[in-house]
Amino acid sequence: MANIPMVGNAQGDTNFGGLAGAPASEASFYLARALLAKGDAEGASNTLYEIGRTIPEDLRDDLNQLNMAIARAHSQQQQEQQDPYAGMSQEQRSYADRQYQRDRERQQMAARQFASKAKVVPELVGVWEMSPDNKFLPWKKTLTIESNANFTIASHNEGSARRGKVDVQQAGSMAQGVPDNVNGQMMMFDESGSVSTMWYEFIDRDRMRITDLDGTLYEARRR
Incomplete structure (x- = not known):
């Protein structure tokens, strides 16, 4: 890039972004890993957006594993946050909640019976x-x-x-x-x-x- 002017426009496009690409990608990788460790799968995913092209070669396998881990964690978080009564009227919600409580009581009773006979090797x-x-x-x-x-x-x-x-x-x-x-x-x-x-x-x-x-x-x- 010596003797070549570094130019950019109002939209943020430049002809020198790649100069810091690998170090920036590596920093993003470690930041995403730290965010996932804290339970922030969405933040980790956003941090890794489009860094694959400039990630150092020795981190590519780790990047693939990290992406898979983020996807698993994000899916689990979505399931935990999902409202089982979404789209129901108040009357439907009340009925579904009563049914859930009855099912849960039966499940607890069955679990207690099984647990009383539990054994391990x-x-x-x-x-x-x-x-x-x-x-x-x-x-x-x-x-x-x-x-x-x-x-x-x-x-x-x-x-x-x-x-x-x-x-x-x-x-x-x-x-x-x-x-x-x-x-x-x-x-x-x-x-x-x-x-x-x-x-x-x-x-x-x-x-x-x-x-x-x-x-x-x-x-x-x-x-």
Whole structure:
């Protein structure tokens, strides 16, 4: 660009924007990562807008992972914020709410009955640190399973915890610390009455893969 005048117009178009393209893109990448870690998926998405063309080559794989993480987090936030009664009249809302409460009471009753019979296998008892397979997803959790089938899942980024009973259905068995197709399903009966499912597969005695109900894959390591 030596000896070439740097010019621009009122619309912001210039002939020198690319000079700072790579450093600016790298800065945007790290800013987006920080925003996602704080739970601001929309802000992270806006920060990454059109930086792909100038991102340093060594960050391209990370950029792809970060974009996928942002999409997952944004989708989850939209689902959580969605109004289930949108478009309903006040009368329809009241009816739907009463129906929801009745369904919830039945669900809680069924969950209590199942929870009273919950059991776990010895291999799962302990404290497990769960990390998403996508390193940019801010969804790290700590899963604690006790021998009496009590469980706690603590979310690191939200600072919240779920508790209840877990019932385990397992296939295969652990032999001399080596997994022999050891996998199964965990039915989580929350104290609130909700029920969720996670699937697990042992890698070795102290590591397993866990797939959450929303399809998120975690690696869990025994603490």
